[in-house]
Amino acid sequence: MSWEFGAAVALIISSAIIGLPIGHAMLASSVFYLLLQGQDMSIAFEQMLTGLYGSYVLLAIPLFIFAADLMNVGSLSDRLLDFCRALVGRFRGGLGHVNVVSSLIFSGMSGSAIADAVGMGRIIINLMTKDGKYPGAYAGAITAASAIIGPIIPPSIPMVLYALVSDTSIGFLFLGGVVPGLILGVLLMAMNAWQARIHDYPVEDPVPLREMPRITLRAVPALLMPVILLVGIYGGITTPTEAAALAALYAFLVSTVFYRSVTLRMAYQTVRQSAKSTAAVGFLIAGALAFNYVVTIEQVPNVIRGALGETELTRWSFLLMVNAMLLLLGCLLEANAILLVIVPIFLPTAVALGVDPVHFGVIVVVNTMIGLATPPYGLLLFVVTSITRSPIRDTIRHLLPFLAIMIAGLAIITFLPELVLWLPRLYGYNG
Amino acid sequence: QEKPTLRLSSVVSENDIRAEAFAEIAEAVSDSFDMQVFNGATLVAQGSEMTSIQRGNLEMGLIAPQTIAEQIPAWSIVTSAYLFSDAAHLKATFDSDVGEELNAMAADAGIHVLAPVYFGTRQVNLAPEKEIMKPEDLSGITMRMPGGDAWQFLGEAIGANPTPLAYAEVYTALQTGAIDGQDNPLPNDYNMKFYEVTSQIVLTGHLIGFDVLAISKELWDGFTPEQQETLQSAVDAAIAKSTQRHLDREAELVQFFKDEGLKVYEPDRIAFRDFAQKKYLESEFAASWPDGMVDRINALAE
């Protein structure tokens, strides 16, 4: 690795710390590297352009964002919440359970943790904090924790990114996330039950059972969404990328034609908002593509592989090390950036040590998603505190037990690859 | 004097036979060149190798002839179905005056061709059990072909309904029935385990698959004759070996797929060939082909 590389990394870090948007920091530093090297400075832009142009799978991202935005604008989210409330609201800490279960179902339609937190999260936080039932910080904490599950259960934008950098099948990655997502959901509910006992959180008035059919019926269109996606992908109708469009079409039809809750004007606002979000995420990817060239030309993966080779790692110690490192990075870095820059560096070693790429992908995604909620730099943390308006310090305090149990869950997923690979194998995956 | 740095960008995976060949070349020329191989399209994006060389930002590339044809339409002739009969015919053509002509066009665009790199003969691989003897039998069969209109046209030229799809998604798509089939050389069918989700391989042999190993023309012209000789002979040795290994592998795999319970058979290749050549000659592609070149290439077949 050259001194020019060191200078480029230093520029990324320093300019990002003083507030230059991360995408610009990566792109500008790549140009800076080429300038120092005396190479053609257009290479950074070329890498960005050809990388974006050639990555067809990335097109799922804008469509998954659009589908989730439509779900939130239409009343699908509200109906879903009513259903979850009737289902698990009757237990101690009921609304906490509702929070987790609604996230589990919503995650079957949304590929994004942030979309879950700003959509479903906002509604349920209001429910939880109304009449002072739960402290805002606790509502925020469990919302952030449960939103982590969003991209672990398919569909998933981070998994699309992982597939891009690893050449793994999106179809199998999606299947690999199902069981781990459910496990994490159960763990969160257990933690919520425990916290509810400690803090003596209230029980909701049980929804009468005779109400159930009506509430369920109202929620059916929302509940059907994950089914539509699965049938689309695994029934041979669409590719995983196209399934995102099918999901958006479904959300659009349900909210405009069926519920009539979305006007054309609202639909336009939604497209506009989705395009904005798309550009923000996409530009991070663009910056990472430019910087990846620098990482490749400096042969960084080889250097790290060489260094790892000398330490005689076993498969488990390697996974342990990667997990620890990703959790650490997750406190500081943006999740997409981690996926795009770090995965290509470690995947070759993982494969050489006999780690299955789908298993590795699920581990990495779970890990980076936990990173979204870890202080100091966690977007989920910022999102929920901006909704609850409670001090970030209190939110973090309430979040810690949930993070602890999530990390325990991550350990389980890491050391029992069968949990991840069982479903993909059932569907023909050979790993 | 410092050794010239040669960075080679290719899309092949690290454990591919061709990756070994590139490593052998790098090793063989190590006294004269610092050759660095970047496989898996990690250095430049797939399809950008040629422009990167032209702009002086890359020294060597494994370039698909379809990419060259985007700039030099005449090159689309070597991407057409049933042009070469086998790997030997491919090599003979590039060694002949036809090859000289094609290479001269590439040289005008700033690319010096070192060798065509054979990677297998494309065969049709289908999930449905329907027997395929003529191109008409493929009518209505949705077949995944690589993206881009040259590839899609190849699918039409053998009578199928071509559709583009990311390579990593082909397995699932075959299994779910989103597509009926795909076309690839047998080693790819093996590596991607397509044989698990398909029922038959039709040995259409519709395209002799190859890429072009190329180096910057400007760079090449600046080498001493000794340097040129060193590089060229290392390339020739490694690629000849790689070609033979591909051929052996393909022969082996026919038996393997049969043992796996697939039907592997040869259709009426003459019918396919006539159908495809007619399609090509009627297409816009043929308009750019040098007069008489098809006949000259045909004449080189043994």
Added chain:
Amino acid sequence: MTTPSRPIRTLRGLAEAVPAILLATMFLCFIIQVFMRYVMNSPVGWTVEICVIAWLWILLWGQSVSAEESDEIRFDIVYGSARPAVRRWFRVAFSVVLVGIYAWSLPALWDFVTFMKIQKTSYLDIRFNWVYSIALVFSVVSILRYAWIFWGALSGRDTGQSSIEDIGRKDFSE
């Protein structure tokens, strides 16, 4: 903040309509693609090409022409908690970095984009200099935007409060 004047709002509305229309187009193309393959059994390929071009333009347009500071993802632990006076100098520093680097590389970028007329897209035969021209728009507009930020910070008119007060309400997605 003062409310922008009417022409400014109209321009902003138009600027934001571009990525919105492109996203809607992308959505439609995907639907057509599935419909043609699954229902009509007659797959098309040109839809993919429109989608990747739209994707490229959505992001580069969206992060330059129609970007607001709150749309940009930044690392805001230090930046967000800095005193306004300090943040002002942060803004001076990072805008100098960005304007300097993008301006310096602009001729090279121009050279690359114009060179790419040598290739055409596969289905629609659009020359790549047109496809990639958005990178020039992106670079020029970014230079102007950040020069404006530089000037605002230097003259003390803007401390970047607007870029942090919305933290968390940005609806970007992981």
